Amino acid sequence: MEVVDVSVLKSITRPEVFEFEGISMVNFFTENWENVQKFQARPDDILLATYPKAGNTWVSYILDLLYFSSAAPERETSVPIFIRVPFLESIFPGMPSGVELADNLLTKPRIIKTHLPIQLVPKSFWEQNCKVVYVARNAKDNAVSYFHFERMNKGQPDPGDWNTFLQMFMEGKKVFGPWYDHVCGYWEKKQTYSNLHYMFFEDMVEDTWREVERLNSFLGLTTSSKERERITKRIHFDAMKQNNMTNYSTDPVMDNTISPFMRKGKVGDWKDHFTVAQNEQFDEHYKQKMKNTTLQFRTEI
Ligand code: A3P
Numbered sequence: 001m002e003v004v005d006v007s008v009l010k011s012i013t014r015p016e017v018f019e020f021e022g023i024s025m026v027n028f029f030t031e032n033w034e035n036v037q038k039f040q041a042r043p044d045d046i047l048l049a050t051y052p053k054a055g056n057t058w059v060s061y062i063l064d065l066l067y068f069s070s071a072a073p074e075r076e077t078s079v080p081i082f083i084r085v086p087f088l089e090s091i092f093p094g095m096p097s098g099v100e101l102a103d104n105l106l107t108k109p110r111i112i113k114t115h116l117p118i119q120l121v122p123k124s125f126w127e128q129n130c131k132v133v134y135v136a137r138n139a140k141d142n143a144v145s146y147f148h149f150e151r152m153n154k155g156q157p158d159p160g161d162w163n164t165f166l167q168m169f170m171e172g173k174k175v176f177g178p179w180y181d182h183v184c185g186y187w188e189k190k191q192t193y194s195n196l197h198y199m200f201f202e203d204m205v206e207d208t209w210r211e212v213e214r215l216n217s218f219l220g221l222t223t224s225s226k227e228r229e230r231i232t233k234r235i236h237f238d239a240m241k242q243n244n245m246t247n248y249s250t251d252p253v254m255d256n257t258i259s260p261f262m263r264k265g266k267v268g269d270w271k272d273h274f275t276v277a278q279n280e281q282f283d284e285h286y287k288q289k290m291k292n293t294t295l296q297f298r299t300e301i
Helices: 004-008 034-038 054-070 097-101 137-153 162-168 181-190 201-206 210-221 224-234 237-242 276-289
Strands: 018-020 024-025 046-050 111-114 133-138 196-201
Touching: 004 034, 046 054, 046 162, 046 276, 054 111, 054 224, 054 237, 097 111, 133 181, 133 201, 133 210, 133 276, 137 162, 137 181, 162 276, 181 196, 196 201, 196 210, 210 224, 224 237, 237 276
Parallel strands: 046 111, 046 133, 133 196
Antiparallel strands: 018 024
16 A cells, blocks of 8 residues: 555544534635535446435445456555545545546546535536445444544544534534435435436345345346355445454454454444433434435435
């Protein structure tokens, strides 16, 4: 991973949160803003958009395997997923920015990750009619996963205790803004932009291959039964947890001993975190925030 200067990256300190373009942000996602906004998408680019912790790494890896695993098997053991699939708006010290990584990607298509809410996606993706894959995860599990992620990741603000985190999540003050607007924004876009495939983390856990087939059909791909067997093994939670190219063990900003990046990969883990009172408060607030959408989530399967 010679593109990363580990000692520089390792020395970063937790960022402050500030208001930026109407949402909460940190400098690591705003300092390259001009280049992000004028990013030149190509017609065959695939944009993989998610709220943080909704399963971006999982689907990044699936897309990478679907397109490139047979053509370039050496990528599998030598290139971490966060280099293969650049994180567009990111700019961390000691590492090329997401825009630089994307500009220098030699793959066709380029698979590009973003956490930006719909209104901040660079306009060239729409102008080029790029395929967009969105993955959404139910708010309760998403919040729990985000809380543990902030604990272990120095690139994020300190989450405080669980209750503090949860209140901020509900207020929409977490980095990348309100979960509610994020999932609904892409859901609404899908109604008018046919090149958007909307997926759910819960469906992936329930039947991963069914969802991969849906993705294949959106992308116009087919996989042989041999490929299916190979890919299925690799994208299992336990395999990705063991795989240093997908488990973020090579990212010096993250401390997997505090909480592993590949933490549980479950639906319903929120039940071990929410108190009865927190759950009631959350449900009441959720009803209000989501009253104008047809979007439905499952919090258990
Ligand atoms: P948990 O913290 O609940 O375990 P992202 O990649 O968007 O940051 O999302 C990370 C979440 O996706 C984590 O959730 C992680 O464990 C889960 N995840 C990643 N790969 C997975 C897989 N193969 N199967 C199930 N969950 C997976």
